Amino acid sequence: xxxxxxxxxxxxxxxxxxxxxxxxxxxxxxxxxxxxxxxxxxxxxxxxxxxxxxxxxxxxxxxxxxxxxxxxxxxxxxxxxxxxxxxxxxxxxxxxxxxxxxxxxxxxxxxxxxxxxxxxxxxxxxxxxxx
Numbered sequence: 001x002x003x004x005x006x007x008x009x010x011x012x013x014x015x016x017x018x019x020x021x022x023x024x025x026x027x028x029x030x031x032x033x034x035x036x037x038x039x040x041x042x043x044x045x046x047x048x049x050x051x052x053x054x055x056x057x058x059x060x061x062x063x064x065x066x067x068x069x070x071x072x073x074x075x076x077x078x079x080x081x082x083x084x085x086x087x088x089x090x091x092x093x094x095x096x097x098x099x100x101x102x103x104x105x106x107x108x109x110x111x112x113x114x115x116x117x118x119x120x121x122x123x124x125x126x127x128x129x130x131x
Contacts (some may be wrong), residue, residue: 002039003073003075004038004054004061004073004075005036005038005050005054006038007035007071007073009036009038014071015035017064017068017094018035018036018060018064019035021060021063021064021067022034022057022060025059025060025063034053034056034057035053035130036050036053036057037049038050039048044094044095044098045095045098045099047091048088048091048092048094048095051084051087051088051089051091052054052092054084055081055084055085055088058076058081061073061076062076090122091122093118093122097114097118100114
């Protein structure tokens, strides 16, 4: 993922080629071309935004590799696509918490129930029973 996001953030020509490729294939019903946001390991929400965007433009990325043999995104496998879909769902939940706790005026009465729902969600889908 870092390789993909950094590839399109460094080169203006790569951004333009990718934009043109997306416009040809109209992955979004509006026909709008999307840039892939840069991932920063220190910004919690940047991972979700980058994964979400990569997942949404996956087919364009595949075409990009076919049309530009010098571009090597070896991670564009069906297995990784499924993994990204699961990760996107989990990070969406986590980002909801991050955004909630970053608010200046949130209601403290909702903290415990929100944390309990999150714990149940993560426990049900992520944690193994022996823990």
